[in-house]
Amino acid sequence: MTEKQYIQFFDTTLRDGEQTPGVNFNTKEKVQIALQMEKWGIDVIEAGFPISSEGDFEAVKAIAGAVKNMTVAGLARCNEKDIDAAYDALRDAVDPQIHIFIATSPIHMEFKLKMSKEEVLASVAHHIAYAKSKFEKVQFSPEDATRSDWDFLVEVINLAIEKGATVINIPDTVGYTNPTEFGNLFKYLKQNVTRFDDVIFSSHCHDDLGMATANALAAVENGALRVEGTINGIGERAGNTALEEVAVALHIRKNYYEKETGMVLKETKRTSDLVSRLSGMPIPRNKAVIGGNAYAHESGIHQDGVLKNPETYEIITPQLVGVEHNSLPLGKLSGRHAFVDRIAQMGYEISDPAEIKILFARFKELADKKKNVTEEDIHALMVGKSIED
Numbered sequence: 001m002t003e004k005q006y007i008q009f010f011d012t013t014l015r016d017g018e019q020t021p022g023v024n025f026n027t028k029e030k031v032q033i034a035l036q037m038e039k040w041g042i043d044v045i046e047a048g049f050p051i052s053s054e055g056d057f058e059a060v061k062a063i064a065g066a067v068k069n070m071t072v073a074g075l076a077r078c079n080e081k082d083i084d085a086a087y088d089a090l091r092d093a094v095d096p097q098i099h100i101f102i103a104t105s106p107i108h109m110e111f112k113l114k115m116s117k118e119e120v121l122a123s124v125a126h127h128i129a130y131a132k133s134k135f136e137k138v139q140f141s142p143e144d145a146t147r148s149d150w151d152f153l154v155e156v157i158n159l160a161i162e163k164g165a166t167v168i169n170i171p172d173t174v175g176y177t178n179p180t181e182f183g184n185l186f187k188y189l190k191q192n193v194t195r196f197d198d199v200i201f202s203s204h205c206h207d208d209l210g211m212a213t214a215n216a217l218a219a220v221e222n223g224a225l226r227v228e229g230t231i232n233g234i235g236e237r238a239g240n241t242a243l244e245e246v247a248v249a250l251h252i253r254k255n256y257y258e259k260e261t262g263m264v265l266k267e268t269k270r271t272s273d274l275v276s277r278l279s280g281m282p283i284p285r286n287k288a289v290i291g292g293n294a295y296a297h298e299s300g301i302h303q304d305g306v307l308k309n310p311e312t313y314e315i316i317t318p319q320l321v322g323v324e325h326n327s328l329p330l331g332k333l334s335g336r337h338a339f340v341d342r343i344a345q346m347g348y349e350i351s352d353p354a355e356i357k358i359l360f361a362r363f364k365e366l367a368d369k370k371k372n373v374t375e376e377d378i379h380a381l382m383v384g385k386s387i388e389d
């Protein structure tokens with residue numbers, strides 16, 4: 001039997017995630033999040049961008065000292081001062097990694113960097129070599145890779161590997177690509193990068209077109225051994241790949257993907273709740289994997305199925321991700337089976353079908369008027385009180 005490939009999880013909640021408008025973690029909160037990421041099974045944490053501010057430098061330093069079982073990464077532009085700051089901030093890390101980036105797309109090179117292709121290549125050569133003199137683990141990202149010329153990407157990546165990069169990360173910086181195209185890009189890199197198998201290829205996707213998770217999984221199917229993202233998908237604009245979605249997809253569809261991860265899935269909800277609370281960003285109820293409705297079934301047909309066998313409508317057990325149990329909220333679409341089940345759970349023993357028929361009719365009448373029927377409503381209904389009381 002062939003061994004399954006291990007997919008590393010790289011969490012950038014504290015760097016790209018903190019680029020969410022309105023989100024600002026203090027150092028204590030960042031350390032708390034980093035320690036929870038360690039429990040969640042994250043392999044690499046991007047603790048921040050040390051040159052960007054004194055606060056970020058201090059936070060990266062504090063995380064580097066606190067974390068023992070994850071690689072700790074710091075971001076740097078192609079700039080010696082950035083690399084020096086990352087080196088100083090990561091001195092105490094058990095396993096430090098630098099993450100260097102420069103844009104390679106025509107629009108970024110012309111308007112943002114005002115650099116030619118040759119100048120970008122020269123900068124990559126110099127700064128990767130400089131970083132390599134200080135770090136064993138060097139990650140390189142050609143920013144806006146998905147809007148870059150593929151042959152130029154190959155040239156830049158070959159050079160970065162030659163100068164010592166150990167990880168090549170492919171960012172879909174503006175969430176522009178789609179799964180077929182991103183998968184093909186990884187295939188192309190695999191065929192054309194000279195030492196593809198000597199380094200780790202990684203995906204870094206944004207969700208502008210709602211495809212960040214699908215794109216990350218397409219990368220995994222085509223040679224990526226690392227997935228970058230954030231918990232709850234927080235990040236610039238529409239956010240980053242939601243790591244909980246990728247982790248659970250690889251688990252639930254393990255026979256399809258045939259990959260292994262170190263993710264401790266039962267820590268998912270705790271990690272998500274912590275970041276939601278500290279970032280002040282509520283999780284949409286319909287969010288995959290961790291939303292409040294992800295394990296709630298409201299329609300009568302679904303409730304009846306779930307009561308007979310949860311697998312009829314649940315592909316993920318709530319307990320897998322640390323959610324206590326599913327729920328069958330009662331509303332106007334709910335069926336008799338769920339209603340009877342709920343009143344039994346509330347302690348009412350009613351077996352007479354005629355009585356159940358009357359109670360269920362009264363419940364339906366109420367549900368037509370109310371969005372959610374609460375347990376208080378049902379108690380009132382059971383003792384024959386008026387609904388309007």
Ligand code: KIV
Pocket residue numbers: 016101141143144171172173174204206
């Ligand atoms: O989205 C992006 O391109 C980034 C890079 C810094 C990797 O976040």
Ligand code: ZN
Pocket residue numbers: 016171173204206
């Ligand atoms: Zn990004």
